[in-house]
Amino acid sequence: MYTYELDEEKVFNSGHNACPGCGEALAVRYVLNTMGPKTIGVVPPSCIAIICGPQPYSSMRIPVYQTTLEASAASAAGISRALKRQGKYDVNVLAMAGDGGTYDIGFQALSGAAERNEDMVYVCLDNEGYMNTGAQKSSSTPYLAVTSSTPGGKPSDKKDIAEIMAAHRIPYVATATVGYPDDLARKVAKARDMEGMRFIVVLTPCLDGWGVADDGAVRVSRLAVDTGFFPLYEVEDGERYTINHGPKGIPVERYLEQQKRYRHLDEEQVKEIQAGVDHRWRLLQARVEVAEGHAKAGPRTTNRMRGECT
Amino acid sequence: MSATATPPRNSPPANEVQMADDVRMLLTGNHAVSYGAMRARPQVVPIYPITPQTPIAEKISDLQLAGDFDVDLMTAESEHSAMSACITASLTGVRVFTATASQGLMLMHEMLHYASGARAPIVMVNVNRTIGSPWGFWPDQTDSLAQRDTGWIQYYTENGQESLDTVIQAFKVAEEVLLPAMVIHEAFYISHALEPVTVPSQERVDAYLPPFDPPHKLDTEIGESWGNVVNQDMFYRHRKDLGAAMDRVLEASVRADAEYKDTMGRGYGILEKYRTEDADLLIVAFGAMVGTARVAVDMLRAAGKAVGLLKIKLFRPFPIDAVRAAVAGVPRLVVMERNFSPGGGGVLHQELKAALYGMPDPPAVHGYLAGVGGVNVSPKKMVELAEKALTDEPVPGSVWQR
Numbered sequence: 001m002y003t004y005e006l007d008e009e010k011v012f013n014s015g016h017n018a019c020p021g022c023g024e025a026l027a028v029r030y031v032l033n034t035m036g037p038k039t040i041g042v043v044p045p046s047c048i049a050i051i052c053g054p055q056p057y058s059s060m061r062i063p064v065y066q067t068t069l070e071a072s073a074a075s076a077a078g079i080s081r082a083l084k085r086q087g088k089y090d091v092n093v094l095a096m097a098g099d100g101g102t103y104d105i106g107f108q109a110l111s112g113a114a115e116r117n118e119d120m121v122y123v124c125l126d127n128e129g130y131m132n133t134g135a136q137k138s139s140s141t142p143y144l145a146v147t148s149s150t151p152g153g154k155p156s157d158k159k160d161i162a163e164i165m166a167a168h169r170i171p172y173v174a175t176a177t178v179g180y181p182d183d184l185a186r187k188v189a190k191a192r193d194m195e196g197m198r199f200i201v202v203l204t205p206c207l208d209g210w211g212v213a214d215d216g217a218v219r220v221s222r223l224a225v226d227t228g229f230f231p232l233y234e235v236e237d238g239e240r241y242t243i244n245h246g247p248k249g250i251p252v253e254r255y256l257e258q259q260k261r262y263r264h265l266d267e268e269q270v271k272e273i274q275a276g277v278d279h280r281w282r283l284l285q286a287r288v289e290v291a292e293g294h295a296k297a298g299p300r301t302t303n304r305m306r307g308e309c310t
Numbered sequence: 311m312s313a314t315a316t317p318p319r320n321s322p323p324a325n326e327v328q329m330a331d332d333v334r335m336l337l338t339g340n341h342a343v344s345y346g347a348m349r350a351r352p353q354v355v356p357i358y359p360i361t362p363q364t365p366i367a368e369k370i371s372d373l374q375l376a377g378d379f380d381v382d383l384m385t386a387e388s389e390h391s392a393m394s395a396c397i398t399a400s401l402t403g404v405r406v407f408t409a410t411a412s413q414g415l416m417l418m419h420e421m422l423h424y425a426s427g428a429r430a431p432i433v434m435v436n437v438n439r440t441i442g443s444p445w446g447f448w449p450d451q452t453d454s455l456a457q458r459d460t461g462w463i464q465y466y467t468e469n470g471q472e473s474l475d476t477v478i479q480a481f482k483v484a485e486e487v488l489l490p491a492m493v494i495h496e497a498f499y500i501s502h503a504l505e506p507v508t509v510p511s512q513e514r515v516d517a518y519l520p521p522f523d524p525p526h527k528l529d530t531e532i533g534e535s536w537g538n539v540v541n542q543d544m545f546y547r548h549r550k551d552l553g554a555a556m557d558r559v560l561e562a563s564v565r566a567d568a569e570y571k572d573t574m575g576r577g578y579g580i581l582e583k584y585r586t587e588d589a590d591l592l593i594v595a596f597g598a599m600v601g602t603a604r605v606a607v608d609m610l611r612a613a614g615k616a617v618g619l620l621k622i623k624l625f626r627p628f629p630i631d632a633v634r635a636a637v638a639g640v641p642r643l644v645v646m647e648r649n650f651s652p653g654g655g656g657v658l659h660q661e662l663k664a665a666l667y668g669m670p671d672p673p674a675v676h677g678y679l680a681g682v683g684g685v686n687v688s689p690k691k692m693v694e695l696a697e698k699a700l701t702d703e704p705v706p707g708s709v710w711q712r
Binding site: 037038039040042049052053054055056058061062063064065066067068070071073074075076077078079081082083084085086091108109111112113115116 | 353354356382384385386387388390391392394395396397398399400401402403404420421424528529530532533534535536537538539540541544
């Protein structure tokens with residue numbers, strides 16, 4: 001059996017409002033308890049806002065500003081800049097948004113913040129749809145997955161947000177998931193101790209939206225990685241790739257069969273998804289090779305002044 | 311954060327604004343705003359460019375580069391993000407300024423409500439410009455008037471000097487009542503017109519406007535949060551509190567203006583009566599048309615017509631009691647305004663009628679839609695319209711006049 005130990009400081013409390021067995025609540029625990037109490041949180045409407053708790057309750061032992069759905073990165077930037085004007089360089093700013101608030105409506109603000117290299121840790125808790133409003137599709141919903149707005153299966157692919165963010169050449173981009181908590185906590189700690197824009201997308205299974213058993217979040221999360229559906233990797237400055245966990249030879253069907261949203265798939269469609277997973281894995285490996293080649297060719301030529309946001 | 315590792319390049323020559331005394335400068339309305347903002351010492355300015363606001367942003371950038379304006383200038387990727395950052399920077403405890411116009415204000419609309427709900431005392435200048443479709447760049451107040459229900463204080467100014475002075479006053483009022491404030495002047499007539507403007511010394515402004523130090527803020531030592539879901543009762547109380555703060559703006563604005571006049575020698579009031587003695591008719595106006603109306607009133611008085619002017623400066627909250635007192639005993643009013651609410655008419659016309667409803671012996675009120683879309687309303691035209699209002703029977707709705 002897989003065991004892990006976390007050195008965590010309790011910022012996220014029990015008694016929160018997530019569904020029992022929620023993958024996202026688990027992610028919030030690792031993220032917040034690693035970020036620590038010297039953190040100001042920004043949360044848009046999402047499951048995370050529910051997990052925060054309604055006034056006057058709070059499940060988080062830090063100040064949290066709840067913003068509008070599209071504004072997380074801009075709101076976090078305002079806090080970050082104001083803190084620095086007050087000389088408070090030791091306070092972390094953490095945005096925690098869902099995939100809708102990141103891939104879709106919040107993308108403009110996120111891209112703008114990345115271009116300006118705003119000083120924040122932005123964590124996307126990705127449950128692949130608008131789960132808080134009844135499981136509608138987002139641009140993070142994978143190909144052929146059933147949602148309440150794509151009852152026949154989503155006809156288009158999942159947006160590759162990690163690559164999009166890496167293309168902004170920000171200091172740090174990582175993928176993570178709750179099935180690999182030590183990897184997740186390590187990445188959050190690494191991001192916390194860096195400067196500038198840091199982005200982590202955390203795959204967080206939604207029991208209800210995905211149709212997963214109450215005790216299945218962690219199992220499904222690990223299968224997402226072990227089948228190669230969601231490889232775990234890091235990209236520094238948009239070019240230094242490190243793959244942490246990739247496919248372990250398990251067919252993607254083992255991942256899909258755990259979830260009701262894929263129950264309608266026929267054999268051909270499963271093959272099509274497998275082919276897509278294989279193809280993306282080859283592309284990721286190719287990017288690592290290209291990056292290694294570049295590294296051998298000489299020092300990087302990024303123009304960014306590190307830590308400067310003006 | 312604002313410091314750079316290398317000395318700034320392309321710095322403008324050492325600026326004349328680093329002076330201990332007030333200085334008289336030839337400035338556009340927009341540049342006057344930039345100097346006013348600089349004197350108010352905001353620490354963070356998230357901003358996005360839009361015609362005809364851009365000279366405000368450009369001048370602030372120049373003043374920052376020259377070292378005159380110590381500010382973190384956040385070049386946002388949209389007005390929505392600019393306002394989003396304004397709110398959180400303000401809630402984190404720093405003074406915040408921004409500026410926009412027209413479509414930019416429209417894009418901010420959601421966050422304007424958010425700002426007042428969060429009680430963030432941001433000061434923003436809006437340069438009145440037509441809203442598309444179709445495209446236009448012309449002075450028209452419909453953009454800011456469409457924000458009248460957002461919980462922002464609204465001041466309308468008639469020239470660059472007043473805009474500069476009102477930006478500084480607006481911080482005083484906004485930070486006292488914890489509501490955001492909008493200072494509004496019109497495209498081109500004010501924003502791009504050059505006039506002599508007095509820029510008050512930093513020392514005087516510092517004496518007038520103390521540093522921003524809010525009791526509540528986003529701070530890990532305090533632990534307060536913002537924006538959580540509330541129940542119906544809490545929402546009711548929250549809106550009532552916001553309304554009570556808005557009510558305090560009337561007195562706070564009068565006081566802030568009086569103190570400003572004591573310090574700087576210039577004051578404006580929340581409204582102004584110009585040559586209203588024994589008037590048969592008052593022209594009621596706000597914004598750039600006030601300046602034209604002063605000339606028209608002088609012309610009418612010279613011709614023996616008892617016509618005066620009522621300038622509305624504070625529009626939100628609407629100064630009902632002050633307006634009623636100002637028009638008491640006057641038989642007729644004519645609103646001349648550069649905005650249009652389809653299905654409603656002129657917005658000031660509607661507001662004025664509502665304010666006077668139930669008043670004993672109220673004046674008859676004409677509403678003239680003059681200057682909508684930025685068409686010129688000359689002093690001569692205003693004289694003509696005023697003469698018409700002296701004889702025509704008023705009708706309930708607003709009337710197009712060209």
